[in-house]
Every structure is written in structure tokens, then in C-alpha cells.
Amino acid sequence: MTQTLKAWFSDLPKAVRILIFGLGAVIILLIPRFLTSSYIMGIICRILLYITLAGSLNVINGYTGQFSIGHAGFFAVGCYTTAILSSNYAWDFWFTLPIAGILTAIIGLLVALPTFRMTGIYLSIVTLGFSEIIRLIALNWTGLTGGPLGIKGIPAPQFLGMNIRRAGDYYYIFLLFAVLFLLVTNRVLKSRIGRAWISIREDQQAAQSLGVELVKYKAMNFAYGAFWAGLAGAIYAPYINYVDSNTFTLDEGFNILSMAIIGGMGTLGGPVLGSFVVNILNELLRPVSAYRLVVYGLLIVVMMWIRPQGIIGASDSMLADDRTGADLLERLGLKKRRTA
Amino acid sequence: MSQLLVANNVSKHFGGLKAVDNVDMIINEGDIFGIIGPNGAGKTTFFNICSGVYKPTTGEITFDGHSLVGQKPEQIARLGMARTFQNIRLFKYMSVLENVFIGFQTKTRTGLADAILHTAAYKSDEQLIREEGLKVLDSLGLLPFKDTKAGNLSYGMQRKVEIARALALGPKLLLLDEPAAGMNQLEKQELMHFVIDLNKRGYTIALIEHDMRFVMNSCNRILVLNFGQKICEGTPEEVREDKGVNEAYFGKGLLVGRKGAAA
Amino acid sequence: MDYAISILVNGIVQGSIYALMALGYSVIVGITGLVTFTHGEVMMMGAFASFYVFELFGSNILIGAIGSFIVCGILGIIIYKVCYERFLDAPRHIALICTIGASMIIKNMAQIVFGPNQKPMFGIFENQLIKIGPVQLSVLQLVILAIVVILALGLSLFFSKSKYGISMRAVSQDKTAASLMGLNVNANALLGNVIGCGLAGIAGMLISVYYQAFQATMGGPLGMKAFSASVLGGLTDSRFAALGGLFLGLIENFGIAVSSASFRDIFAFIFLILILIFKPQGFSKKGGIKL
Numbered sequence: 001m002t003q004t005l006k007a008w009f010s011d012l013p014k015a016v017r018i019l020i021f022g023l024g025a026v027i028i029l030l031i032p033r034f035l036t037s038s039y040i041m042g043i044i045c046r047i048l049l050y051i052t053l054a055g056s057l058n059v060i061n062g063y064t065g066q067f068s069i070g071h072a073g074f075f076a077v078g079c080y081t082t083a084i085l086s087s088n089y090a091w092d093f094w095f096t097l098p099i100a101g102i103l104t105a106i107i108g109l110l111v112a113l114p115t116f117r118m119t120g121i122y123l124s125i126v127t128l129g130f131s132e133i134i135r136l137i138a139l140n141w142t143g144l145t146g147g148p149l150g151i152k153g154i155p156a157p158q159f160l161g162m163n164i165r166r167a168g169d170y171y172y173i174f175l176l177f178a179v180l181f182l183l184v185t186n187r188v189l190k191s192r193i194g195r196a197w198i199s200i201r202e203d204q205q206a207a208q209s210l211g212v213e214l215v216k217y218k219a220m221n222f223a224y225g226a227f228w229a230g231l232a233g234a235i236y237a238p239y240i241n242y243v244d245s246n247t248f249t250l251d252e253g254f255n256i257l258s259m260a261i262i263g264g265m266g267t268l269g270g271p272v273l274g275s276f277v278v279n280i281l282n283e284l285l286r287p288v289s290a291y292r293l294v295v296y297g298l299l300i301v302v303m304m305w306i307r308p309q310g311i312i313g314a315s316d317s318m319l320a321d322d323r324t325g326a327d328l329l330e331r332l333g334l335k336k337r338r339t340a
Numbered sequence: 341m342s343q344l345l346v347a348n349n350v351s352k353h354f355g356g357l358k359a360v361d362n363v364d365m366i367i368n369e370g371d372i373f374g375i376i377g378p379n380g381a382g383k384t385t386f387f388n389i390c391s392g393v394y395k396p397t398t399g400e401i402t403f404d405g406h407s408l409v410g411q412k413p414e415q416i417a418r419l420g421m422a423r424t425f426q427n428i429r430l431f432k433y434m435s436v437l438e439n440v441f442i443g444f445q446t447k448t449r450t451g452l453a454d455a456i457l458h459t460a461a462y463k464s465d466e467q468l469i470r471e472e473g474l475k476v477l478d479s480l481g482l483l484p485f486k487d488t489k490a491g492n493l494s495y496g497m498q499r500k501v502e503i504a505r506a507l508a509l510g511p512k513l514l515l516l517d518e519p520a521a522g523m524n525q526l527e528k529q530e531l532m533h534f535v536i537d538l539n540k541r542g543y544t545i546a547l548i549e550h551d552m553r554f555v556m557n558s559c560n561r562i563l564v565l566n567f568g569q570k571i572c573e574g575t576p577e578e579v580r581e582d583k584g585v586n587e588a589y590f591g592k593g594l595l596v597g598r599k600g601a602a603a
Numbered sequence: 604m605d606y607a608i609s610i611l612v613n614g615i616v617q618g619s620i621y622a623l624m625a626l627g628y629s630v631i632v633g634i635t636g637l638v639t640f641t642h643g644e645v646m647m648m649g650a651f652a653s654f655y656v657f658e659l660f661g662s663n664i665l666i667g668a669i670g671s672f673i674v675c676g677i678l679g680i681i682i683y684k685v686c687y688e689r690f691l692d693a694p695r696h697i698a699l700i701c702t703i704g705a706s707m708i709i710k711n712m713a714q715i716v717f718g719p720n721q722k723p724m725f726g727i728f729e730n731q732l733i734k735i736g737p738v739q740l741s742v743l744q745l746v747i748l749a750i751v752v753i754l755a756l757g758l759s760l761f762f763s764k765s766k767y768g769i770s771m772r773a774v775s776q777d778k779t780a781a782s783l784m785g786l787n788v789n790a791n792a793l794l795g796n797v798i799g800c801g802l803a804g805i806a807g808m809l810i811s812v813y814y815q816a817f818q819a820t821m822g823g824p825l826g827m828k829a830f831s832a833s834v835l836g837g838l839t840d841s842r843f844a845a846l847g848g849l850f851l852g853l854i855e856n857f858g859i860a861v862s863s864a865s866f867r868d869i870f871a872f873i874f875l876i877l878i879l880i881f882k883p884q885g886f887s888k889k890g891g892i893k894l
Binding site for chain 1: 391392393412413414417418422423425429430431432433434438441442443444445446448450451452454455456458462465466469489491505506508509
């Protein structure tokens, strides 16, 4: 369906396409003027934040076939970096941003490095463990992170001399970074680097035989994903104004993961859609919030049963369970041999 | 003629199984080098050692003056050795052209910043792989299928795409693992001419093949393996005359029978 | 000196529970060829199951063990049906994601049904100490050691002697060949999952009895520890997995002794990273799990 929509759109005359784009951009930019409810703006901000978060996880899980599940840990590193630098050391928010991103990428790399030569499952466990460890460190290193009390009163970022305080203002920051993330990632994916990532996902051994440096590209991919998660965390810190370790539990990681899975991994649009679906579901489930993660768990399982590639993933992709092509897959060694 | 790939006493043991046992071999520049032998003779294992998939248990391989021991497959590819796989390992969900694009990894240099900022380096890389990629496809007659998903092509076509992808590396040595497997006689004939043609264009080729006619008519040197050991290495004529080869292939009894019939 | 010995004893006892967790884990991974994220939640369910068994039938650790084995075995059947059966021949990540979904369901349902707070476990044994030379052991510690050793020996006997065990080993080595030999791969994988989950249940009971406490969120770190320990056996070799568990228990207890108990779960992670750096394939004969 997305294909026909795309085709229909690209068939339109150029002027019409520009008009549609322009109109869309104006509407998106004016949203905070129309929607003054801070409740609704809050939800929209979350959606935009999670586009970057789930999207960056998807870069790792969807494009190189590694499987990180501790994304909350990287989110936490970015968040704490900005919180600590801006409240304890009075750094300007905009300077903490790149530091948060780069630091997260470096830490992510150090953690994941031993697993790049191994099966994807090792990375899963290491990231899962890392996510818990970061939370434990945040909880126990009181001198740096405030321990169980967290860090309160994180200064608001300034933009052109204005303090950014309301959700309606943060909207623009979240929007800027979500759009930036999508544009930049789109470019990376359509380059030699993105192709190398995808080739690793499709067939690691073949990729190597063509000179694709496995460890280098897996590391680059992982650092790239962690970088954006760190940035998202950095923006989240002043927005939420208060960070403590309870924000970054494994459940938060699963929350991000479910967005990528439900939307469709291996597509740029998947996590965007996933962020909308899960965050709106989040609000609908507010009266029974205890069941929230049960519902996500069920959704994930159901998704795997009926549509493993996610809502907008292509059915003819590596991530789909393409049973009709099972014989071919076996022959290609892309799939475990049929057992029963 | 210079020596391109030299294997010295190469062995690979899996537990107690000696898959490859003390094999010596020299591939010269300009060769079409055939490796033959019965099933399980260790041919593919030998290829996998050459291309870095396995580490040899003992022995040494040098390629174009570089020792290959301990090198990773991607490093060996960068040295100029490209290969295809016995069980075809295409990126089956990518288009044919995209498959070939991956083959240009070693020839391009786009970094993260180049890709994000669309610098001149990015643009020239993209232009290069598009032009050269189309050229490679054209030379194999694959141009009409450039946008087809590789997995949707016929078996013979897939083999060709795999070769095209390997050629994109501009390899000094091309390893073909059973390129004619699953092809009919006509396709085999066509492939054979294609291999000979490639060789004339300057590619050194090593291939594993079961079809004797294919090997005898295309290769200028042949290595015969049996139970991991080298039985014979030489020109097609020498191999044809070699007693050990006949025994390995047809069995002693059969050989006697054939002699008897001839007498 | 006494202090060091008591740490050693605690480490061995705790390590033996980890060994049991890792045993179950490696049995499941070995036989299904797929990795699971539900193991921690199964252990948590084992702890709850034993609690209710103790409440109903009295504080007998054997009955508790049987109860948690049965409950978790049944849970294992459900997990198998939901996460594995359909996906044995599908791309690997699908079953993996399924087990993540299943673990989310189990963990959060448990929080809803049993409440999120820590609960005290029944004291099964008097706090009586036994002295053997310089070594001091509580009755509970001795019982835990005995149970784990008996189960490990039983498992090893089962795999080497019984008809089912041998066919399970065949399946775990080569599913295609096993099915050509007329073995029912599906049934064997199911049985393996039931045994693995059952053992996890008993491990969950032991850990909650040992700590005198249990809660719905205890599964996460436990699953992580089971995995870390099994990495020593390349995820599939149960003997080295058990050894890994023992090591992990010792490292954890000595680590806590020099730092603080709040860092308990960090040591499993460090252990895991160290193995991945120095012996990534573990000590398995088969060279660990394949891609």
C-alpha cells in the first residue's frame, strides 16, 4: 500500500508536490498555535521524542540485524550527561548536546565491542545487562547522579534569548531532532555505509567476501544508533526537568523496542508509525496503566505470529517470515533448515 | 607469469577429520585453475581456507606476496580475491544492481560525514558505482534485470549475478565454487565460454567443478583432491593420464573393467 | 580467614543455584537452537509457585520443588507453543522477539496478580549451623547443595542413559538428521523446554528460600545471570554452563565483600564481558551456538 501511495505521489507534477510539502510543513509548524492544551502537546512531544529513540534503535536492529534491547541505557547516559553538565556545572544546554551524543556513542561502543564477532544474541544480552547496570550506577553513585533522589531543576535551554519552558516550545526542539534524525539517517542508509549495514543483515559471510569490514561497520552502526539515543536523552532531560533512575528501567527499553517492532523494523517509517501507535495506546491505556506492558507484550507476540515485519515492513524482506520461499532460504543458508 | 596464489602444506582438521591434508598448490597469473575431486574431497574447505572463512590448521598461503594466514575474509577481499559460493549467497531481497553495488565496497571511500553532507567524495563514489555497476551487468547480459530482486531470478541467473558482484571488486583472482551446479548442458556451455572470455579479459580464475568436460575444456591447470589429499596437479592432459585420479574417480574395479573392455 | 571461608561457602551455595539456572538455560538453547528471554520470568514464577505450595501443603522443600517444577513445566509448554513451535524454521530473531514479548506479559501479569512488592518467603529450616572443620554451613545451604547436585547428576544420567535423553541429544546436535532417523523433533524440543523451565522453577524456589524473599520483578537479573553463566559453555554445553554458574556465585560473593551489596548484579555483567573478551565461544566442544 505504501508503494502505491509513493508511486501516486511521485507521479504528481512537481509544483503540486512542492505545494503539498509546503502545506504540510506549515501545518506541522503551526500545530502548537492551534493545540494549546499542554496535555495534548505533551503527547505529541513524546511521540516526536520516541521517533528519534525507536528510530535509532531501528538503525541497529533493523539494518544490521544486530539485536539491541537495552536502548533505555543509552537514553539514560544522554539524559544524565546533560542533566549533570547543565545543573552541576552550569553548561549551556546546546553545548551539552554533542557531548551527550558522543559520550553515549563511545560508551555504547565499549560495551558492545566484544560481541561484534559473535551471534547477535550476545549483543542482546550485553545491552540488556548494560541497561540495568547504568540504572544501578545511577541509583548508587549519589555524588554524581543524586542517587535515588535524582537530579532536580535542570535548567531550561535558551533559544535566541528565550527560555524554552512549555511543551509547545519543546515541540520545536523535538521536531527539529526527529526530522534531522530521519533526514540524516536516510542519507546514511542510501550511501555506501548504509548498504554495507544492510548487506551484513542479509548475509554476513557474503558481505565479508566482498570486503565489507564486519566489525568496523557493526561498530559504526551501533555507535550511530547509540549517538542518537544519547541526543534524545539530552533533550529529554530539561524537558522533564527532573531525572532519576526509575525512568530508565528495562521496561522503558522494551517500550522503545515495541515501537520499532510494531511499526516495522528495517524501514525508516516503521518506528515513526510505531511511536504514534504505542504512545497513543499509552494514553488510551492510562486508566489501566498496569496492563500497559502486558498489552505491548501481547502486541509483540501477535505481531510475530501474523506480521513479523511490522505494520509497514515489506513482506518480501529478510525480516518477514517468508514461508513460501522457505526452500530457497534454506538453500541459501539464510534460514535454519526445516526441522519438522 | 608470476605466482599469484601459493599454498604450502595447507591442512584443515575438524576434530579427527582431516578435511584438507597437506595440500600444496600454485596458481599463476592468467590461469584458469580447476580443482576437482569427489564429494567430500575437501575442495570447498580448501576454498574457504583461501578466502579466510577457515583458518588452516597448519600450512601457509600467500596471495600476491601477502601471507593470508590469520587474515579475515574482508581483508583478503581487499587484497583482491573475490569468490562465489557453492550454495549461492546473494542478497536476495536486494535488486541485482544493489547486489553489485556492495561489490564496490573496496573501491569506494565514502565516510559517514560524506554521506550525511553529500560531499564531492560521496557524489563521485555514487557515480562510479552506478556507471561501473551498469558496465559489469552489461558485460554479463544482466542489464535487463538490474531492478529485479535477486531472489526472484532463475538459478542460472543468480549464479551470474554472484559472479557480477564478485567482478565488481576488480579482483586479481576470482574463486568460483561450483559455478555450473544445477545448470543444464546448454547453460554450462555458455558459462564455460563466459569463463574463458573472462580469462581472456585478464582475470585469473580458480574454480571448483564436478563436470569433467567443463574442467577439461576450460582449465589450463588442474588440482585433484581426494579425502583431503592432493593426488595430482597438472595440465588437463597430465590429469587425464594420471592413475591416481582415475582410481579416485572411477574406483579400481571400474578402471580394470574399462581396460578390459578396451582390450 | 573465617570470613573468607564463609564467603567461599556462600559463593558456592549461591553458585550452585546459578548453576541450576544455567543448566536449564543451556538445555533449552541446546535443544531448540533458539535463545530465550523468558528464563528469568520462569524462575520468578517458580518462586511464586513454591510459595503457594508451601502455604497449601506445608513447608516441605521437596514438595515445593515438585510443585514449582510442575508449574514451570506447564509454563514451559505454553512458552514453547507461543514462542517456538511455529518458529523453529523461521528467521531466528522472530522467536527471540516472541520470548521478549512473552517475558513482558509474564512479568507484568505477575505484578498485577501478586503485587509488585517484595514478599517474605517461608522459613523452611531452622537457622541451625553445621560445623565441618573450619567450614560452617547452615542446614538450608546443605539442602540447597544436595538438591542441585542430585538434579545435576539426574540430568546427566537422563541425557546419557534414558531413551528420551539420548534422542534429545540427537535432536540438539542435528535436527535434520534426527528427523530423518524418525525422531519427533517437535516433541523432543517441547520436552527439552519443559525440563529446562522446570529446572528454572526449582532454581527460582531455591533462590527465594535462600534469600527469604521474592518478588515479581526478580526475573530480569536472574535471567541475565543464567545467560552469563551459560556463556561459559557456549550457551549449549550444560556442564560448562553449570561450572559458569558456580564461578559466577563465587565472583559475586567476593565482589560484594569488597564493594557493596547494591552492586550485586553488576558482577554477572562483568563476568559476561570478561568471558566474551577472552573466551567468546566458551568451552563447548561444539564451538558454541551457531549463527
